[in-house]
Amino acid sequence: MATTSPPPPPSPSSSAPDFGRQIERLEAIVRRLESEDVGLDEALQLFEEGVQRLRDAREGLARAEAKVKKVLVDGAGKLRLEDLDG
Amino acid sequence: MVGPIDLFAAASAEGAWTVGEVTRRARAVVEAGLPPLWVRGEVTGFKAWRSGHWYFTLRDRAAQLRCVMFARENRRLPTEPTEGLQVFVFGRPTVWEEKGELRLTVVELLSTEQGGLWKLALEKARAALARDGLLDPARKRAVPPYPRRIAVITSLDGAALRDIVAVAGRRWPLAELLVLPARVQGDGAEDSLCAALALLGRVPALDVAIIGRGGGAKEDLWTFNSERVARAVAAAPVPVVSAVGHETDVTLCDLVADLRASTPSGAAEAVTPDRDEVSEGLAHLAQRLARSLRLRAERAVDRLERTGDRLSAAMDLRLERYGGRLIAYSARLDALSPLKVLGRGYAVPRDAHGAVLKRVAQLPSGLPFRLRVSDGEVAARVPVA
Numbered sequence: 001m002a003t004t005s006p007p008p009p010p011s012p013s014s015s016a017p018d019f020g021r022q023i024e025r026l027e028a029i030v031r032r033l034e035s036e037d038v039g040l041d042e043a044l045q046l047f048e049e050g051v052q053r054l055r056d057a058r059e060g061l062a063r064a065e066a067k068v069k070k071v072l073v074d075g076a077g078k079l080r081l082e083d084l085d086g
Numbered sequence: 087m088v089g090p091i092d093l094f095a096a097a098s099a100e101g102a103w104t105v106g107e108v109t110r111r112a113r114a115v116v117e118a119g120l121p122p123l124w125v126r127g128e129v130t131g132f133k134a135w136r137s138g139h140w141y142f143t144l145r146d147r148a149a150q151l152r153c154v155m156f157a158r159e160n161r162r163l164p165t166e167p168t169e170g171l172q173v174f175v176f177g178r179p180t181v182w183e184e185k186g187e188l189r190l191t192v193v194e195l196l197s198t199e200q201g202g203l204w205k206l207a208l209e210k211a212r213a214a215l216a217r218d219g220l221l222d223p224a225r226k227r228a229v230p231p232y233p234r235r236i237a238v239i240t241s242l243d244g245a246a247l248r249d250i251v252a253v254a255g256r257r258w259p260l261a262e263l264l265v266l267p268a269r270v271q272g273d274g275a276e277d278s279l280c281a282a283l284a285l286l287g288r289v290p291a292l293d294v295a296i297i298g299r300g301g302g303a304k305e306d307l308w309t310f311n312s313e314r315v316a317r318a319v320a321a322a323p324v325p326v327v328s329a330v331g332h333e334t335d336v337t338l339c340d341l342v343a344d345l346r347a348s349t350p351s352g353a354a355e356a357v358t359p360d361r362d363e364v365s366e367g368l369a370h371l372a373q374r375l376a377r378s379l380r381l382r383a384e385r386a387v388d389r390l391e392r393t394g395d396r397l398s399a400a401m402d403l404r405l406e407r408y409g410g411r412l413i414a415y416s417a418r419l420d421a422l423s424p425l426k427v428l429g430r431g432y433a434v435p436r437d438a439h440g441a442v443l444k445r446v447a448q449l450p451s452g453l454p455f456r457l458r459v460s461d462g463e464v465a466a467r468v469p470v471a
Contacts, residue, residue, distance in 0.1 A: 019232035019260060019364075026371050033378035043382045050375045057368055061361055066255030070242070070265040071289060079288055084251075084265055 022057050026050060106183065113181035116188065120179040125151065125190060126198065127175075129167045140166070144175065144190070153177065155192040161273075163195060164308055165207030172198040204304065204311075211313035211338055220320045226344045227325040229357055232364075233261045233293035236357055237324070239282045242267045245300045246329070246350035253351045258358035264289060270299040275309040283318035295322060296353045297339065298329035310337035319343055329353035428460035435466070 029050040032038055038046070068084040103111075127144030134140050138157025143150050153175060160166075167173055177192035197203045215221055236254060240246045247265060254263055266285055269278035279297070286295055297319065299307070309315060310330040316338040319326050328343030329350045340346040347353035428434070435443040435455050443449055451471045457464050 018234065020230065023232065023364075023367070023371075026368075026375075030371055030374045030378060033375065033382065038382065040382065040386050043379060047375065047379045050371075054368060054372050054375070058365070060260060061365055061368070064259040064361075066251075066259040066261075066263070068251050068255070068263045068265065070267060071237075071285060072267075073285070079285070081264070 019057065019060065022053055022060075026053050026057070029053070105186070109181055109183040109186045112186075113183055116179050116181050122176065122178045122193075124174055124176050127151065127173065129171045129173055130169060132167060132169060134166060140192075142167070144173070151190055152182070152187055153190045153192050155195060159193050160195070162305075164204050164311070165210060167195060167197070167203065168206070171206070174198060204308070208311050208338065211311065211316065212341070214313055215316055215320075215338065215342060220317070220342050225320070229325050229327065229345055230293045232359055233258070233357055235262050235264060235289070235292045237264045237266055237286055237289060237292055237295040239266045239268050239279065239286075239295060239297040240299055240350070241270045244270065246270075246298055249300075249349070249351040250296060250354040253354035254358050257355065257360045259361065261293075261358060264292075271302065271306040271309055276312045276314055279309060279312075279315045280318045283315070283322055287323045292324050294357045295324050295326045296329060296347075296350070296357060297326055297343070298347075298350050298353055299331070300350060301331040307331045307337060310339040313338065315339055316342040327353045327356055428458065431460075434458040 029046045033043055033046050033050070069081045070084050072080045072082055074080050125144060127146050127150075130143050130145055130150075132140065132142040138161070140155040140160050142153050142155075144153055145151070155175075155177075174194075174196045175190065175192045176194040177190040179188065179190055181187065182189045195203070197206055199205065212221070219225070238247065238250055240250070242265065251263060254261060266282040266289075268282040269275040283297070286292060299310070301307075307330055310328075319328065319339055320342045325344040327345045327347055328337070328340045329347040329352060330337045330339055336346070345353075345356055347356050435449070435457050437443055437448075437453075437455050443455055449455070449468050451468050453468045455466055455468075457466045
């Protein structure tokens with residue numbers, strides 16, 4: 001490769017949530033809520049966070065639209081993303 | 087077909103042939119007399135020149151035959167023959183005039199063993215990969231459960247790409263598919279695949295990669311048995327799922343990859359969760375969330391009620407104590423009451439407005455007034471003097 005440090009192509013758009021982390025956190029919230037020793041204040045807070053995360057996750061699922069791009073290397077050795085036609 | 091050779095036809099004036107005349111003539115005779123043919127023998131003295139041409143000798147117990155296989159022909163072969171390998175070659179017998187040597191110009195070379203050279207090449211490469219630990223199952227990385235970016239290394243116009251896009255798009259549209267186009271068969275395929283694999287490290291935020299192609303002839307899948315490609319797969323910075331050909335074709339690339347899928351569609355399925363299933367999972371989590379909070383709230387109410395009970399018990403106790411004191415207070419109040427005085431026989435005179443009449447001057451003759459006694463009031467009047 002001729003170039004030393006080409007600027008990276010854009011990262012995934014922020015609209016794509018990190019689903020793995022979202023689900024992990026949700027599971028942790030539910031587990032904590034199901035434990036005996038959680039205080040009422042904390043329980044309410046966790047519940048609110050859980051509801052928000054559920055909503056975000058559901059919206060993410062509903063909103064998602066498949067994106068397909070191709071990665072090209074230009075003459076200078078830089079990566080370029082281009083929509084895949086067809 | 088040539089007729090009997092006229093040994094004197096090409097003789098020079100001196101009656102002797104030049105060397106070149108002999109070898110040229112011999113070449114013509116050999117090429118005319120021996121059609122291209124299959125020869126079986128053992129490879130010995132193999133040498134590959136920088137030009138890419140191969141030179142070797144075929145021999146059996148009785149004789150040997152010099153052979154050349156030019157680069158444009160041997161390029162299609164997966165590997166060089168090893169010393170002593172039993173082979174079938176197809177070639178045209180000729181005479182190499184410069185050396186005056188009988189020679190076979192080989193255009194095809196097959197190992198006589200099952201699987202032939204392909205198998206030989208595969209075994210050599212596999213042994214090399216195993217030696218470096220690249221086939222160790224412990225190396226295999228897990229495919230992330232909810233990928234955001236999936237790289238796909240395949241041909242832009244193959245069915246494999248269409249299948250992967252369709253399956254991944256249906257199952258998990260949250261992921262972005264990045265296609266790294268590569269030649270998957272024929273000349274340059276090996277370089278092309280290696281270059282695409284090398285690009286994986288330069289794509290940011292990548293979660294997983296798929297490499298593959300649809301089914302084809304054994305030769306078409308050969309690139310995926312290349313040791314270089316296999317090593318590039320092993321060096322990939324993200325887990326690689328390999329899907330080459332059909333169910334039964336297992337390539338080196340498959341063996342080195344973190345996961346092997348039997349088809350490109352299968353690879354797309356392996357790297358994506360199913361959106362509907364994830365939805366159901368979320369619904370289940372929502373239920374647990376709601377139930378856990380309800381339980382928690384019920385516990386709180388319970389406790390509140392128990393606290394309330396204790397509180398009212400305490401109140402009762404206190405009321406009892408206060409009650410006794412109230413009775414004592416009311417007795418004392420009673421003692422101060424004017425009604426008690428009236429009870430002893432006193433009476434209180436009041437005028438029509440209720441003012442108490444305490445002195446004689448307030449009671450002129452003939453004045454009507456009211457008199458309060460212990461159990462009520464009576465009307466009264468001062469007698470007229």
